[in-house]
Amino acid sequence: MGTDPVRFGIVGLGRSGWNIHVDNLRPRDDAQIVAVSDPLEERRQEAANEFGCQTYKSIDEMLKQDDIEVAVIATPSVLHGPDTLKSFAAGKHVIVEKPMAMNVVEADQMIAASKKADLKLFVHQNWRFNRVFTHLKDVAESGKIGRLYHIRNYSSGFSRRDDWQTLARNGGGVLNNTCPHYLDMLIQLSGGAIKDVMGDLQQIASAGDVEDHVKAFLRAKNGCTIDMETSSAQNVAIPLPSWILCGTSGTLTSDGKQSTIRWYDPEEAGSLEVRDVAAVGRKYGSESKPLNWQEEIVETRGPDIGNFYDNVTGVLRRDEKMIVTPESVREVIRVMVEIRKGTGFPGFNG
Numbered sequence: 225m226g227t228d229p230v231r232f233g234i235v236g237l238g239r240s241g242w243n244i245h246v247d248n249l250r251p252r253d254d255a256q257i258v259a260v261s262d263p264l265e266e267r268r269q270e271a272a273n274e275f276g277c278q279t280y281k282s283i284d285e286m287l288k289q290d291d292i293e294v295a296v297i298a299t300p301s302v303l304h305g306p307d308t309l310k311s312f313a314a315g316k317h318v319i320v321e322k323p324m325a326m327n328v329v330e331a332d333q334m335i336a337a338s339k340k341a342d343l344k345l346f347v348h349q350n351w352r353f354n355r356v357f358t359h360l361k362d363v364a365e366s367g368k369i370g371r372l373y374h375i376r377n378y379s380s381g382f383s384r385r386d387d388w389q390t391l392a393r394n395g396g397g398v399l400n401n402t403c404p405h406y407l408d409m410l411i412q413l414s415g416g417a418i419k420d421v422m423g424d425l426q427q428i429a430s431a432g433d434v435e436d437h438v439k440a441f442l443r444a445k446n447g448c449t450i451d452m453e454t455s456s457a458q459n460v461a462i463p464l465p466s467w468i469l470c471g472t473s474g475t476l477t478s479d480g481k482q483s484t485i486r487w488y489d490p491e492e493a494g495s496l497e498v499r500d501v502a503a504v505g506r507k508y509g510s511e512s513k514p515l516n517w518q519e520e521i522v523e524t525r526g527p528d529i530g531n532f533y534d535n536v537t538g539v540l541r542r543d544e545k546m547i548v549t550p551e552s553v554r555e556v557i558r559v560m561v562e563i564r565k566g567t568g569f570p571g572f573n574g
């Protein structure tokens with residue numbers, strides 16, 4: 225453990241490598257970007273001009289640079305596994321973008337290589353640090369709405385994509401691209417392990433050979449069910465809530481900004497006995513015991529647990545615990561493979 229800045233080499237200078245990783249690392253006192261790699265000359269030049277680091281056309285050349293401690297893999301998705309293994313072989317810790325891997329075999333190889341080399345494998349499931357997620361987790365764990373028995377997650381938009389993300393050979397598609405974020409949060413909220421998976425993939429609006437619409441129904445080991453719809457092919461006039469957490473004594477509904485939490489106290493409500501008679505007044509429900517519903521409207525914003533890089537530098541310099549373990553993300557990859565299975569849809573997950 226030291227106190228000197230952690231030295232990073234970033235592979236791939238696109239939306240993720242540049243807009244997320246470079247942007248997050250540059251202002252930090254405990255981090256330094258010492259190298260970048262991208263086949264595009266103008267992107268290498270931009271990095272050299274802006275923060276004077278070493279630049280390389282390929283990861284292989286970059287990994288020879290001794291002072292790099294952590295390789296940040298922000299390349300097209302199909303390269304995440306191979307680039308991670310190369311980085312471990314070169315003695316670097318790794319931050320790998322989502323999706324962690326194309327399949328479970330690859331995820332397991334990455335985890336095994338990290339252990340063998342005694343180097344850290346961080347998966348950039350950055351939404352786990354979002355205050356939307358910490359809010360949902362907080363409410364779920366508080367017991368306020370009882371035990372979660374169903375979670376509904378909805379995200380939609382309409383885009384006609386025509387870039388590398390529309391090709392299976394690059395590991396493209398909405399399942400690999402957008403769903404890792406939602407699946408990761410859903411799996412965490414529902415106890416960490418999924419038992420049953422049913423999925424549907426469709427290609428509606430984008431070019432290429434991959435899906436732009438994903439629907440999945442999951443059942444967690446603890447019995448909680450999950451309905452996830454992630455679509456780039458819907459221009460809906462009245463968006464559905466992004467999140468509905470259904471608990472045994474309440475419900476949270478959120479559009480991602482504001483949460484309405486409705487709940488009642490089961491103890492105050494008391495037990496409910498069956499009366500095997502005609503419904504009183506031809507009405508449903510137990511009129512004799514009206515529930516004392518409570519309602520709270522709050523920002524969908526939970527505790528600040530720091531950001532992804534606070535945890536990376538914390539683990540590497542201050543002996544802190546890794547928040548997103550690669551083992552927990554392996555479950556995301558396993559579920560993605562299961563969703564794709566049986567849809568007959570082309571993809572790299574096998």
Ligand SMILES: NC(=O)c1ccc[n+]([C@@H]2O[C@H](COP(=O)([O-])OP(=O)(O)OC[C@H]3O[C@@H](n4cnc5c(N)ncnc54)[C@H](O)[C@@H]3O)[C@@H](O)[C@H]2O)c1
Nearest residue numbers: 236237238239240241261262263298299300301321322323
């Ligand atoms: N966590 C997030 O929120 C988030 C956001 C965006 C993208 N991503 C992930 O990041 C990865 C990259 O996506 P993007 O949107 O940045 O793509 P992009 O097309 O914007 O950028 C990719 C970059 O990688 C470079 N590149 C291609 N092959 C390379 C190679 N062999 N070595 C080095 N660089 C190479 C390209 O020239 C380009 O600069 C994807 O896997 C995606 O899932 C994650």
